[in-house]
Amino acid sequence: MAFTRAPGKHRRPSRMQRGTVRAAGVAALAGTGVVGSLTAPAFAAEPAAAQTGLTPVVTLGDAVADRVDAQAAAQHEAAREAAEGAARKAAEEEARERAAEAAEQARAEEERAAREAERVRLNTFVSPIPGSYVSTGYKSGGAVWSSGSHTGVDFHAASGTPVQSVGIGTVVEAGWGGAYGNQVVIRMNDGTYTQYGHLSSIAVSVGQQVAAGRQIGFSGATGNVTGAHLHFEARTGADYGSDLDPVAYLRAHGVNL
DSSP, X not given: OOOOOOTTOOOOOOHHHHHHHHHHHHXXXXXXXXXXXXXHHHHHHSOXXXXXXXXXXXXXXXXXXXXXXXHHHHHHHHHHHHHHHXXXXXXXXXXXXXXXXHHHHHHHHHHHXXXXXXXXXXXXXXXXXXXXXXXXXXXXXOTTSTTSBOSSEEEEOOTTOEEEOSSSEEEXXXXXXXXXXXXXXXXXXXXXXXXXXXXXXXXXXXXXXXXXXXXXXXXXXXXXXXXXXXXXXXXXXSSTTOEEXXXXXXXXXXXXX
């Protein structure tokens, strides 16, 4: 009696068919690169396909997936660390640039302040006798002056009162000046000249640099005088006859008289 297969029932795949399916699965995984990095020994370590069916392929897929995940995580971490390192380097470079700019600005400010201080120092003037006053004015007339008028001003001062340079300059004369008695003439930093006459003694020498307020001698009554005082002149040149109004000269340089 012949047997027939019941309708609707499927036969179990033959061994050849099962092998073909497994081979096709592995080939598909290899084609996508999943198992591309695995070596032959990895396949050798797996159980034979004939013993476990599709289990080797599934196990192999899990191992590859784990390795891919690990590699991706490592690459992500490396990228993160590289980005953080680049950010730190950029921040450090920016900080260095800001510090350099601040230092340069501070240096420039210091230089400007130093120049301004020097400018102020060079243009600072003082009275030849602090606290004194003008007892005889400029261009006052009288027979006592050979020119017929006063070419300077007289500051009230007892003999021996300290006399100081009114500003920065160089001593061009220091000694006897005829009718002026003992005198000092200074070429000022701005090119003008100042004269200090009738001194009882002189405390500077020709060629010496003096600053505003530097003591140059003591008032007295030497030369053509009627009493102790300081004769002060402002001039455009070193010699007699180039006189300026001394009070206007000092006031123009910030001295209150």
